[in-house]
Amino acid sequence: MSNSRSRIALLFFSFVLTFYGLLMLRSSTQPLPRGSTLFIKQCMWCGIAFCFFLFFAYIHLQKLQRFGLWIGMGTIGLLMLVLLPGVSRSIKGSHRWIECGGLRLQASEPAKVGFILFFAYFLSHHMEENQGFWKGFVRPMLVVGIFCGLLIVEPDFGTTALFGLVAVLLLFIRGLRLAFLLPATVVSSLLFSIAVYCNPVRLRRILAFLDLENNRTAGGYQLWQSLLAFSSGGWFGCGLGQGRQQFFFLPEAHTDFIGAVLAEELGIVHAVILLCCFGAIAYAGLRIVRQQTDCFLFYVGLGAVCFITIQVFLNLGVITGLLPTKGIALPFLSYGGSNLVANACLIGLLVNLSRDLYSPFRMLQK
Numbered sequence: 001m002s003n004s005r006s007r008i009a010l011l012f013f014s015f016v017l018t019f020y021g022l023l024m025l026r027s028s029t030q031p032l033p034r035g036s037t038l039f040i041k042q043c044m045w046c047g048i049a050f051c052f053f054l055f056f057a058y059i060h061l062q063k064l065q066r067f068g069l070w071i072g073m074g075t076i077g078l079l080m081l082v083l084l085p086g087v088s089r090s091i092k093g094s095h096r097w098i099e100c101g102g103l104r105l106q107a108s109e110p111a112k113v114g115f116i117l118f119f120a121y122f123l124s125h126h127m128e129e130n131q132g133f134w135k136g137f138v139r140p141m142l143v144v145g146i147f148c149g150l151l152i153v154e155p156d157f158g159t160t161a162l163f164g165l166v167a168v169l170l171l172f173i174r175g176l177r178l179a180f181l182l183p184a185t186v187v188s189s190l191l192f193s194i195a196v197y198c199n200p201v202r203l204r205r206i207l208a209f210l211d212l213e214n215n216r217t218a219g220g221y222q223l224w225q226s227l228l229a230f231s232s233g234g235w236f237g238c239g240l241g242q243g244r245q246q247f248f249f250l251p252e253a254h255t256d257f258i259g260a261v262l263a264e265e266l267g268i269v270h271a272v273i274l275l276c277c278f279g280a281i282a283y284a285g286l287r288i289v290r291q292q293t294d295c296f297l298f299y300v301g302l303g304a305v306c307f308i309t310i311q312v313f314l315n316l317g318v319i320t321g322l323l324p325t326k327g328i329a330l331p332f333l334s335y336g337g338s339n340l341v342a343n344a345c346l347i348g349l350l351v352n353l354s355r356d357l358y359s360p361f362r363m364l365q366k
Helices: 003-028 035-058 061-081 106-127 135-153 157-174 176-195 200-210 221-235 244-251 258-266 268-290 297-318 339-351 361-366
Strands: 089-091 094-100 103-106
Touching: 003 035, 003 258, 003 268, 003 339, 035 339, 061 106, 061 135, 061 297, 061 339, 103 106, 103 339, 106 135, 106 157, 106 361, 135 157, 135 176, 135 297, 157 297, 176 361, 221 258, 258 268, 258 297, 258 361, 268 297, 268 339, 297 339
Parallel strands: none
Antiparallel strands: 089 094, 094 103
């Protein structure tokens, strides 16, 4: 697959997924008093996301890497804003959103793009092969720990796990020794478990996940309804707008669990089509990443692919009962402007890399 074909695949399947998202949003919000308003808002966010896509698809990334350190500092500052009283908005005990002129921004979503650009800059400028304990392990882990620490304080355990998984994968590809990586993974998992244990809400979710049958009317209610949606949809679904989960059986059906509504109304066949679309995006993205000769560009592309695909796996794991319930949106489908814009930026970065602007031959021409 050439770069031009990979680029077309990214654009086409991203459009298909966004279309599915708008279709299911319109269906799942029918009973809500503000259903039409939510749909119109999401359409407006699609326009904003397209503008950000164009920006990241055409910006010169090798010039942008000069500001890698400043991008990282700005991203950390953005994540710190949600901890300031009067700036952030608390929803269900979590401080993840910044209110500005009636616009609500989830800070962790643009932080994905900032983290990729900064971490790619860090890996390409401050890490070399066979480095010692301090430079090759402690320093990159401190960098990752700052981002994950700010996310878990919000608290946002799902996004913290997402950032951690992406960072560990990039460090592994970069050549971090397994003798360092494996103990760090064990310790990080232990600390993450302690944080969950100290948070009563998350602990109840874990306990409900472990004994779903006896908690189907309490902590496991949302997951139980999600599984009912999958089972009642069958192969071809009960029909668009005919599902029962949207009628307040499945709370917040248009956000993190929109995949369950799709499986109920359109069936397993369309769910498999969605998986194929995400798989095609991952494959096209990796083909583009594979052809990068610049270290910074390579990690930018790989980070973008990892953020999209790992987020898909986490969301599907939650709605199918393979993972405990956590707030992870399904890219391009779940309602939310911040997530849609962030994913459009990630696709924009991959499209940018596919334009052959950074090949050695083109650089010599310039």
